[in-house]
Amino acid sequence: MARSLFLLFLLSLCHCKCQGQIQVKLLSNRPMKPGDSVELECVITDSSLSDSGVSWMHKGKDSVLRFIMFISSISRVTHASNKDKARYVGSKKPSTYGLTVKPFQEQDQGEYYCIVNRNQMLHFSSGQQVFLPVPSTQPPTTTAATTTRITTTPAMTTCPGTQSPALTQDTWLNCDFYIWIPLAGTCLFLLIALLATIITCQKTRRRRCKCRRPANANNGKVMANR
Known part of the structure; x- marks a missing residue:
């Protein structure tokens, strides 16, 4: 929680910059359903930003930006709240920071961002949309009742x-x-x-x-x- 407040404080003081050196990718392309595990990856191509750690953010359908976790360069994960530790898992690889949401629920839909704070400047990645497939609404099939008329001829x-x-x-x-x-x-x-x-x-x-x-x-x- 303190990390979230600190990040919001930085947003009010620091300059924000969006650039192509940071990208968020969805690792699984198969159709998702509620309860699946969703894996996201933050790829940093600028080596000067890769050792500053990454903060994961989520913007839901209400357009509110919410802090999820911070992953340091030494793979230390700090969650926004203790209740999110079981649902949000962070990982660190060379030049990449991973986020796993399990199980993925309807309230987890929206856009995901990773942010790098370096020299009092926030570097935002492009947003990655993650939504559950819309169920196809097919019209109900009605079986017409067929009446068989039997005519008896003497x-x-x-x-x-x-x-x-x-x-x-x-x-x-x-x-x-x-x-x-x-x-x-x-x-x-x-x-x-x-x-x-x-x-x-x-x-x-x-x-x-x-x-x-x-x-x-x-x-x-x-x-x-x-």
Whole structure:
């Protein structure tokens, strides 16, 4: 905490300078998710600045610059608060100062800077943006309910002459049953009516043929006497 106040005091007194000799790089390029470890590296190309130590700063979505830690040239790390020691890990390599944020959370999103204080002048690096990927919002897929309508066609309405290829053999038998039974009954009725007509006609003819004939015997006798 004292280091943070001291840094803010230096910001008010010292001159600030941004230059290309200090750069912040994100070591992992894979998509991040909450809970991952994020590694940042502060690369100092100017040898005159590499032995002055580095302060790591974070600017969140609220645009407030917050001090994280200070890493000295002898790899001594001073955190802004004791509760941040487990989440922020600092490291020192030749000409590079590392920062590891674990686990990375939503409040850790924003821009990260490394600052070098030398001769009452603050040298700022360019900001490195670190954000979680925005989840893709896909419209919900709705499955339309399909209603299957089953139409039952009676077997009498479809006959072999007009039937569709989808009819089965049972439908053929049903059509034959409903056609041939009435047809056979009609033929039997017509046959009975025809027989009745023939019998009636024969009886009528016999009645008409019963009549008296002239006596041929008497006529013969008369002719003989003459």
